[in-house]
Amino acid sequence: MTYAPTRWRFRQPSVIPGFGPALGFTIAYLSLIVLIPLSGIALRAAALGWSGFWALATDERTLKALEISFGASLIAAIVNVVFGTLVAWVLVRYRFPGRRLIDAAVDLPFALPTAVAGIALAAIYAPNGWVGSLLAPLGIKVAFTPLGIIVALIFVGLPFVVRTVQPVMEEIDRDVEEAAATLGATRLQTVRRVILPGLMPAILTGFALSFARAVGEYGSVIFIAGNIPYVSEIAPLLIVIRLEEFNYAGATAIAAIMLVISFFMLFAINLVQTWSRRRYGYGA
Amino acid sequence: MDVSIRNVRKEFDRFPALHNVSLDIHSGELIALLGPSGSGKTTLLRLIAGLETPTDGSIYFGPEDASLKSVQERNVGFVFQHYALFRHMTVAENIGFGLKVRKGNDRPPNEQIRKRALELLDLVQLSGLENRYPNQLSGGQRQRVALARAMAIEPRVLLLDEPFGALDAQVRRELRRWLREIHDTTGHTTVFVTHDQEEALELADRVVVMSQGRIEQVGTADDAYDRPNSPFVYGFIGDSSTLPVRVENGEIWLADRTVGLQVNDVPDGNASLYFRPHDITLLDGCGGCIAGTVATSRRVAGTRRVELEVGGSQHRVEIELPIEHVAAERSRIAFRPTRWKVFPDAQDSTA
Ligand SMILES: Nc1ncnc2c1ncn2[C@@H]1O[C@H](COP(=O)(O)OP(=O)(O)O)[C@@H](O)[C@H]1O
Ligand SMILES: [Mg+2]
Numbered sequence: 184m185t186y187a188p189t190r191w192r193f194r195q196p197s198v199i200p201g202f203g204p205a206l207g208f209t210i211a212y213l214s215l216i217v218l219i220p221l222s223g224i225a226l227r228a229a230a231l232g233w234s235g236f237w238a239l240a241t242d243e244r245t246l247k248a249l250e251i252s253f254g255a256s257l258i259a260a261i262v263n264v265v266f267g268t269l270v271a272w273v274l275v276r277y278r279f280p281g282r283r284l285i286d287a288a289v290d291l292p293f294a295l296p297t298a299v300a301g302i303a304l305a306a307i308y309a310p311n312g313w314v315g316s317l318l319a320p321l322g323i324k325v326a327f328t329p330l331g332i333i334v335a336l337i338f339v340g341l342p343f344v345v346r347t348v349q350p351v352m353e354e355i356d357r358d359v360e361e362a363a364a365t366l367g368a369t370r371l372q373t374v375r376r377v378i379l380p381g382l383m384p385a386i387l388t389g390f391a392l393s394f395a396r397a398v399g400e401y402g403s404v405i406f407i408a409g410n411i412p413y414v415s416e417i418a419p420l421l422i423v424i425r426l427e428e429f430n431y432a433g434a435t436a437i438a439a440i441m442l443v444i445s446f447f448m449l450f451a452i453n454l455v456q457t458w459s460r461r462r463y464g465y466g467a
Numbered sequence: 468m469d470v471s472i473r474n475v476r477k478e479f480d481r482f483p484a485l486h487n488v489s490l491d492i493h494s495g496e497l498i499a500l501l502g503p504s505g506s507g508k509t510t511l512l513r514l515i516a517g518l519e520t521p522t523d524g525s526i527y528f529g530p531e532d533a534s535l536k537s538v539q540e541r542n543v544g545f546v547f548q549h550y551a552l553f554r555h556m557t558v559a560e561n562i563g564f565g566l567k568v569r570k571g572n573d574r575p576p577n578e579q580i581r582k583r584a585l586e587l588l589d590l591v592q593l594s595g596l597e598n599r600y601p602n603q604l605s606g607g608q609r610q611r612v613a614l615a616r617a618m619a620i621e622p623r624v625l626l627l628d629e630p631f632g633a634l635d636a637q638v639r640r641e642l643r644r645w646l647r648e649i650h651d652t653t654g655h656t657t658v659f660v661t662h663d664q665e666e667a668l669e670l671a672d673r674v675v676v677m678s679q680g681r682i683e684q685v686g687t688a689d690d691a692y693d694r695p696n697s698p699f700v701y702g703f704i705g706d707s708s709t710l711p712v713r714v715e716n717g718e719i720w721l722a723d724r725t726v727g728l729q730v731n732d733v734p735d736g737n738a739s740l741y742f743r744p745h746d747i748t749l750l751d752g753c754g755g756c757i758a759g760t761v762a763t764s765r766r767v768a769g770t771r772r773v774e775l776e777v778g779g780s781q782h783r784v785e786i787e788l789p790i791e792h793v794a795a796e797r798s799r800i801a802f803r804p805t806r807w808k809v810f811p812d813a814q815d816s817t818a
Pocket of ligand 1 (some may be wrong): 510
């Protein structure tokens with residue numbers, strides 16, 4: 184029995200069997216479902232040639248649509264992080280009548296057809312709608328403006344934050360908070376220095392999911408956005424418009440840009456997550 | 468800091484976890500709350516810390532009424548059974564936490580906090596581990612960090628809730644000795660909870676024996692072991708044998724025989740006789756004794772434990788004999804307790 188123990192091996196000896204088949208299946212499955220369709224976009228974009236692609240990509244309407252899409256998604260994800268965490272906190276920490284109902288309602292944005300959500304939101308936030316009519320005297324217009332896009336994206340992204348943060352929050356030991364209190368920490372200090380850092384990895388995951396969902400969202404936005412080019416037109420809508428114009432090259436270019444930006448943003452978030460996991464003591 | 472618990476009662480949703488408990492803890496003493504699970508030890512400890520509020524009664528730290536103060540203001544060090552360390556902070560950050568969250572002039576500068584953390588780490592014999600995270604430590608090491616963290620705030624009282632409960636026997640014994648040393652060095656008034664009598668008797672200056680939300684007895688290890696003041700303490704601490712007896716004119720009777728023991732402070736009527744298996748003397752003749760048939764006999768370490776059936780097969784008592792004693796060969800043994808106590812049966816006290 185003489186091994187060279189330091190030699191790197193692709194496969195570490197393991198007591199859990201099935202590494203080979205599992206990896207094979209994973210790669211095949213991911214290829215079929217994700218990689219091959221996406222590489223289709225990349226290939227088509229490549230076929231445009233660099234200058235062709237650049238011309239389409241730097242088209243002002245495209246740039247504006249991308250800016251709106253990613254900007255609104257970012258804002259929506261940030262809002263969701265704050266309020267989603269708060270909602271999770273209330274659901275985990277307090278017992279009140281109707282808690283289960285609210286808990287169930289959080290999932291509605293998952294289940295509802297997004298078009299229905301969009302129509303409902305548009306109706307409520309329109310200048311003559313319930314909420315819209317209250318905001319109108321204050322000079323705030325939501326429906327048919329970029330603000331409307333943000334509202335719709337907040338709506339669809341909320342459950343992602345709540346559902347990722349909630350279980351981790353439930354795991355927090357009462358002991359740890361009590362320890363902080365006996366050491367003299369105020370409630371605020373305990374939340375800021377003890378509870379939130381522990382939730383950070385989960386919050387980041389929630390942020391990433393909510394953001395990713397918002398970037399790809401189409402159905403609910405188009406009903407409330409007003410879809411005015413250069414103002415409230417999102418990139419996914421512009422892709423559809425280009426397709427309807429039979430401008431496949433234009434559609435492909437926008438899609439490719441979205442793909443690249445999304446990939447790098449999610450990759451960056453993933454790195455931050457890994458770092459924070461280690462930082463906050465989850466890694467081994 | 469003297470801590471005085473005065474007539475404290477605690478109910479959880481009408482369930483009484485503590486009934487009218489009073490206890491004086493002296494400054495600098497190491498005192499153990501000992502009792503079976505559910506006897507209210509943790510509740511009492513949490514009341515002292517301010518993690519619970521009493522339903523009734525008050526708790527004094529020295530001359531001041533601590534009941535009026537919040538947990539944060541009480542300045543107590545609390546060590547939890549499952550460590551309760553902050554997992555996203557290094558060992559040094561954990562220990563420094565209590566100083567870091569202080570306000571204004573009370574908050575020492577960062578380098579001083581770190582220096583203090585390192586000193587404490589040295590005290591708990593974990594020097595060099597200051598940059599580890601809690602999940603990189605063993606259970607025993609984590610609990611040492613938890614203790615260092617509690618001591619960093621110069622607590623007026625140190626409270627430990629089954630601090631070694633989650634550790635294996637070997638580490639427990641080590642940490643027990645170590646805790647005593649730390650206590651002797653720092654002199655903190657310390658209250659610790661345990662359900663392990665060996666731990667309590669070995670470690671504490673005084674032991675508070677609790678049962679069902681009441682304090683049964685407060686005293687030194689010797690008091691608790693040699694002079695138990697209730698049937699519960701007799702049964703809970705150390706081994707004991709018990710027999711139902713009758714008291715008549717100060718004479719103790721077992722069925723129709725006298726045991727040959729006299730009491731003068733127990734009223735006539737039914738009672739229970741308690742004694743330790745080794746506190747007996749064997750008798751040859753029986754002019755006042757407890758006699759029984761040998762049921763089982765087993766070797767326990769350096770002695771022999773003999774189980775006797777007394778009064779037919781109604782009652783069993785255990786006595787301890789030297790290994791080579793001839794009596795172990797007999798089928799019938801007569802003895803009399805040398806150290807014993809009789810407690811009148813509660814329901815018959817009027818008879
Ligand atoms: N937060 C609580 N709510 C309801 N009952 C409790 C609570 N804490 C303790 N109790 C009850 O009070 C009694 C004493 O508990 P505890 O002080 O934890 O006992 P010990 O620490 O001696 O095991 C137990 O019967 C327990 O069920
Ligand atoms: Mg307990």
